[in-house]
Amino acid sequence: MHTPHDPNPHQVRVLAIPGSLRRHSYNRSLLEAAAEVAPSWMPVWVYEDLAEVPLFNEDLEVGGPPSGVQRLHDAVAWADAVLIATPAYNQSVPGVLKNALDWLSRADPPASLSGKPVAVTGVTTGPWGTRIAQTMLRQMLVSMQAVLLPQPMLYVREAGEVFDDAGRLVDPSTRERLGELVEALGMWAMHVPGYNARQRERRMAEAG
Ligand SMILES: Cc1cc2nc3c(=O)[nH]c(=O)nc-3n(C[C@H](O)[C@H](O)[C@H](O)COP(=O)(O)O)c2cc1C
Secondary structure, rough: OOOOOOOOOOOOOOOEOOOOOOOOHHHHHHHHHHHHHHOOOOOEEEOOOOOOOOOOOOHHHHOOHHHHHHEEEEEEEEEEEEEEEEEEEEEEEHHHHHHHHHOOOOOOOOOOOOOOEEEEEEEEEOOOOOHHHHHHHHHHHHHHOOOOOOOOEEEEEEEEEEEEEEOOOOHHHHHHHHHHHHHHHHHHHHOOOOHHHHHHHHHHHOOO
């Protein structure tokens, strides 16, 4: 597992956010597989603390964000790019993910998704593979001014066929397409304004 404290500055750091809190979530498993297939220059941090983000309430913004939100802000600020895997709940994005995005929409850069390279994917157990949910997620991200990776799309359907009983992504074709998505996000991130400046800052911080 990669950690958020990897000191190498020549990287595209990816924060991977699963839109499900379920212990055996396929979407989290997909992101764990993304960490496995990612090239070595792309450390992937699969976010585990979405349950700590309270339901959004403007009253809670007074005096600074709650600790669970601050942790999410810190994770987004660490990342050069974000990969979100959403389930489909009633053909849409689960409330837990929408809630986290609403909080992030209130943050300032670098903790917000504004100007941040973002890719989306998702898994369902059914035959439709989160097509509508991902479309809705993309729409939200556009309104948050995220810099969305346009292609490739990855809709993983019938999860029981592509993950084994331990939750490992075992379907070779899905693993390959996931690798293509992750690498495309890395290349995308390097071309989004701000990347080079951040790398320079990181190198200077490293040099002391
Ligand atoms: C409230 C709820 C609504 C769901 N709605 C859909 C749906 O509209 N389409 C679909 O393909 N699957 C639907 N599912 C099934 C989910 O895709 C499936 O449970 C998936 O495994 C959830 O993602 P996770 O494994 O990451 O938790 C729904 C599941 C729940 C709990």
